[in-house]
Amino acid sequence: MATGIFSKEVAVFAVPIVTLLLGLLIGYLAQRSGYCSIGGFRDYFLFRHTRLLFGYFTLIIASFAGYLFFWFITPAAMEHFFWAVTSGPANPMPGAPVGLNAVAYLLFAIVPGFLVGIIAVLLGGCPIRQTVMASEGNYKAAWFFLGMCVGSIIFAAFISGWVIAVMKTLGFGA
């Protein structure tokens, strides 16, 4: 069990507060910079603009640097850093539906990634851009955010179980 700076009793109270403050800062800066991951790839492909793409690649590099830095300071909080070394390269991090094999998780990376890319570029922004546009007063983006809220209940109640059942029937069970 990984342990951070806060003990479990404190962390239970700190989770909403720390994430709210982090979200406030990110929301403010995202509105100022027009940050968008999908927009980065789109602008590079259409106009060869690298501004947003640079922002997304900076995120990847900075997260690696941040995790590496804090791994040196508090190794107990970064139990499985560097994931490909500690847990195997074919093994994905938790987050996707559990109980499937490596091929299924590879499919879950390729197919949803491709579809998210197409849908988001046609709508004009990735989830964070839509959320920020909703807070700027864009009604279409607000409906997108509402769809994400409804979709989260739909996923937990139906889709997650169905997908696991279908994938296990197709022979992708662990």
Next chain:
Amino acid sequence: MAWECVFKYLSAQVFFSYEPINKCISKNTYLFKAFRFGMLLDHGLIVSSVSWSALLRHPAFLGAVIGILAAFSQVLLISAGGPEAYGFCVACHTRDLINGLTNIVANTDLALAAISKNSLLPVMSVVGVLIGGYIAATLNREHKVRKGSTKEYIIYFLSGILVLNLAMLFGGCPYRAALRTGYGDLTAIIFIAAMASGVILGAYLMLKKAEKEQG
């Protein structure tokens, strides 16, 4: 002579044309060089000093902020449980927020990450993004109501449902994919590559559609 040039320089500032100055001042004089320096400054070709507002408005600064603070929030909060590399994610944190609040209000048992399940309240970063974006837009007078048609609302609503479900199948939106890549998960690199190819196909479709409309 000099005053005339200053006047023309100021009027050129208004009309964004520097033609009068080039005719007015003979080249290679000190005054000409000074004005040329001013022109380059105006066009943003020279940065005279480090500008904090320009830094705050650069996407790379936000990328660095998210990356480092996501790692820091994991150091602070990992004792509450939950997956690693979970510092910031729009799709997962929306899922945690909505399902966690639904569990509290309606006493259901919808699935969510352990960090939100164990805590008093689920992760709040999406609420923070909404409020932070509203504050930034209001302070800088960029808040503007933009409405669409009912058909567009339905399309955006359904795509919101679809995008969240697809992102949850992978286990993160583009931001958690970046954090997972930084944490060493090779599946996330494949997700980013697939997303980039999807974006290229979508942008190509948009380009074709725009060309067809133009004739």
